[in-house]
Amino acid sequence: MDKPGYFGQWGGAYIPEVLYETFRELKEVYTNAKADPAFWQEYLDLMGSYSCRPTPLTHADNLSRHFGGAQIFIKREDLNHTGAHKANNVMGQGLLVKRMGKTRVIAETGAGQHGVACATMAAKFGFACTIYMGEEDVHRQRPNVFWMEKLGATVVPVTTGSRTLKDAINEAFRDWVSNMDTTHYVMGTVCGPHPFPEMVAWFQSIIGQEARKQIIKVHGKLPARVYACVGGGSNAMGIFQGFLTDPEVELIGVEAGGKGLDTGQHAARLASQDASPGVAQGYKTMFLQDADGQMRDTHSVAAGLDYIGVSPLLTDLWEKDRVRFAAATDQEVMAALDLTIKKEGIIPALESTHAFVQAFKEAGELAPDQAIIINQSGRGDKDIFTIAHAFDDPSWKEFIRKKGEEYAAR
Amino acid sequence: MQLVEQLRAARTKKDILLMTHLVLGYPSFAVNREVIHQMVANGVDIIELQIPFSEPMADGPMIIKANQEAIANGTKVADCLAFAAEMAAQYDIPFLFMTYYNILFKYGVKKFLNKAREIGIRGFIVPDLPPEEGEEYLQLAREFDLAPIQIFAPTSTEERMRILARHGAGFIYCVARRGVTGSKTEFDASFDAYLARCRKATDLPLAVGFGISSRADVQILTGKADLAVIGTATIRLVEEKGPEAVGPFIAGLRG
Numbered sequence: 294m295d296k297p298g299y300f301g302q303w304g305g306a307y308i309p310e311v312l313y314e315t316f317r318e319l320k321e322v323y324t325n326a327k328a329d330p331a332f333w334q335e336y337l338d339l340m341g342s343y344s345c346r347p348t349p350l351t352h353a354d355n356l357s358r359h360f361g362g363a364q365i366f367i368k369r370e371d372l373n374h375t376g377a378h379k380a381n382n383v384m385g386q387g388l389l390v391k392r393m394g395k396t397r398v399i400a401e402t403g404a405g406q407h408g409v410a411c412a413t414m415a416a417k418f419g420f421a422c423t424i425y426m427g428e429e430d431v432h433r434q435r436p437n438v439f440w441m442e443k444l445g446a447t448v449v450p451v452t453t454g455s456r457t458l459k460d461a462i463n464e465a466f467r468d469w470v471s472n473m474d475t476t477h478y479v480m481g482t483v484c485g486p487h488p489f490p491e492m493v494a495w496f497q498s499i500i501g502q503e504a505r506k507q508i509i510k511v512h513g514k515l516p517a518r519v520y521a522c523v524g525g526g527s528n529a530m531g532i533f534q535g536f537l538t539d540p541e542v543e544l545i546g547v548e549a550g551g552k553g554l555d556t557g558q559h560a561a562r563l564a565s566q567d568a569s570p571g572v573a574q575g576y577k578t579m580f581l582q583d584a585d586g587q588m589r590d591t592h593s594v595a596a597g598l599d600y601i602g603v604s605p606l607l608t609d610l611w612e613k614d615r616v617r618f619a620a621a622t623d624q625e626v627m628a629a630l631d632l633t634i635k636k637e638g639i640i641p642a643l644e645s646t647h648a649f650v651q652a653f654k655e656a657g658e659l660a661p662d663q664a665i666i667i668n669q670s671g672r673g674d675k676d677i678f679t680i681a682h683a684f685d686d687p688s689w690k691e692f693i694r695k696k697g698e699e700y701a702a703r
Numbered sequence: 704m705q706l707v708e709q710l711r712a713a714r715t716k717k718d719i720l721l722m723t724h725l726v727l728g729y730p731s732f733a734v735n736r737e738v739i740h741q742m743v744a745n746g747v748d749i750i751e752l753q754i755p756f757s758e759p760m761a762d763g764p765m766i767i768k769a770n771q772e773a774i775a776n777g778t779k780v781a782d783c784l785a786f787a788a789e790m791a792a793q794y795d796i797p798f799l800f801m802t803y804y805n806i807l808f809k810y811g812v813k814k815f816l817n818k819a820r821e822i823g824i825r826g827f828i829v830p831d832l833p834p835e836e837g838e839e840y841l842q843l844a845r846e847f848d849l850a851p852i853q854i855f856a857p858t859s860t861e862e863r864m865r866i867l868a869r870h871g872a873g874f875i876y877c878v879a880r881r882g883v884t885g886s887k888t889e890f891d892a893s894f895d896a897y898l899a900r901c902r903k904a905t906d907l908p909l910a911v912g913f914g915i916s917s918r919a920d921v922q923i924l925t926g927k928a929d930l931a932v933i934g935t936a937t938i939r940l941v942e943e944k945g946p947e948a949v950g951p952f953i954a955g956l957r958g
Binding site for chain 2: 305306307308309310311312313314315453454459463466467470471472473569570571572573574575580582584585586587588
């Protein structure tokens with residue numbers, strides 16, 4: 294049997310002693326909640342009334358015809374309140390915070406989706422909220438910073454290290470070791486020390502539970518393949534859990550190929566040869582690091598995938614050949630995004646679009662009586678600055694220039 | 704002689720021992736060399752050499768910056784080992800490695816501990832490696848006669864302290880307060896109660912660190928702890944006044 298908090302050889306809880314009691318309390322409250330059917334019912338009621346659960350499974354018939362292969366279905370996590378699957382996790386952890394009697398929440402954020410979701414949860418439940426965000430991401434995702442602040446959160450730009458997601462996680466831990474008596478750290482993904490990977494995966498399992506029922510209802514049988522993008526891995530673990538015990542369903546995780554796997558400028562831990570086993574940020578997994586164990590800079594057009602490590606649950610499933618990994622480059626992502634918007638009137642987040650890229654590459658290999666599901670983890674319309682920039686859109690640039698002049702003149 | 708015996712012997716001659724800290728390769732090994740010379744010449748009893756890591760989760764702004772810049776300057780683990788070997792050969796006082804677990808893990812825990820023993824390092828402080836995750840490390844440390852220093856925190860229960868003490872050797876590092884390295888510590892009644900709990904849990908010497916930066920701080924600890932740990936304060940001093948300021952600063956910490 295695996296050690297508690299381990300998935301195969303991956304995971305664990307590499308935490309400083311000052312947090313030992315805090316983790317003991319968190320594990321206790323999580324274990325009790327998991328054993329209490331009333332807790333899950335409270336969670337489902339909340340997600341049904343405050344978010345848009347169950348989220349629909351959309352048949353993308355135009356895209357299916359376009360590729361002439363499998364029927365493409367899209368699981369619409371973008372239709373959650375705040376626009377991404379992140380709501381599933383934060384509302385669940387919010388209920389645990391109420392049980393622990395804490396009054397303040399902190400979180401890291403990359404793309405800003407988790408930060409917005411966390412600030413929203415804090416507003417609803419009446420918690421104080423501080424969000425740590427790498428300075429580079431603050432610039433990349435300005436609209437999300439605006440909303441977090443409007444929601445009452447303090448957003449702290451992190452200027453250490455590479456100024457991205459990993460550095461925001463370090464800063465959140467540094468806050469937590471000072472303020473653990475009042476504060477819960479709402480980790481945004483299925484990474485970090487035990488029980489976070491397992492606990493966040495539990496809240497996200499709602500995606501897979503729904504998707505399994507929905508595909509059987511509309512398609513009459515299980516899908517051939519399920520695609521999800523993988524940053525830390527929470528949306529992927531969420532949907533994969535609905536199909537883990539169905540060996541006929543192939544599960545595909547898609548990582549950020551950035552400027553190409555051969556350039557070194559990517560964030561593909563499992564799809565490239567560049568990662569190796571390591572221990573950082575409280576857990577053991579495959580990290581993008583150098584021979585000394587120093588973490589490397591990663592690159593992706595999608596801030597939410599731009600991360601050095603990957604969920605220990607996914608590393609275990611990869612090692613056991615249950616989940617196959619692929620990578621999508623920034624360039625492929627922009628092309629798939631354009632196609633999805635034009636064919637289906639759906640705007641996936643840049644992160645989610647990575648899953649679309651791989652599904653599009655493979656849809657034609659399958660027969661029309663087979664189905665695939667793409668997990669659309671988030672919506673792209675509030676990535677407007679990043680997407681407009683990536684498309685190098687002339688009329689958008691003109692608009693920004695004029696807006697700038699207008700503010701400058703005041 | 705085991706580290707704990709050496710510290711106890713030193714303690715019979717002094718009211719309190721001083722442990723200092725520096726980040727290897729920051730700002731350079733040449734400055735490290737000068738700083739260590741001044742520390743030893745002015746009576747420092749034991750020195751922790753921090754091998755820089757890109758994700759120093761338990762450290763505050765000053766030491767984060769030192770870690771980052773040391774790595775940016777090209778400091779490699781192999782350079783740190785060579786430098787530590789030179790220091791351990793040159794000076795009689797014990798040297799420890801302080802670093803995060805990934806540095807050991809990536810090198811190979813057995814290989815790293817063996818290397819440390821060969822070059823004369825006496826123990827390790829690894830803040831992100833609780834005993835539950837460090838079975839291999841703890842076993843090898845005992846085998847190689849290296850002290851795996853355990854850490855107590857104000858949040859540790861008495862039961863937890865006893866478990867940690869069983870795994871420890873050399874001394875116990877008592878973190879003076881919540882938070883990260885480098886900011887001020889208040890030595891109030893709850894601090895005294897905490898130290899009393901630490902004392903009750905173990906016979907090992909007690910070192911107190913986090914926020915110790917002045918003669919007044921060291922005086923407060925005298926009679927309560929066996930070692931005072933000076934970390935961020937000397938790094939800040941070197942940054943502001945240069946390595947030559949370290950000697951007088953250290954000399955002034957004890958009466």
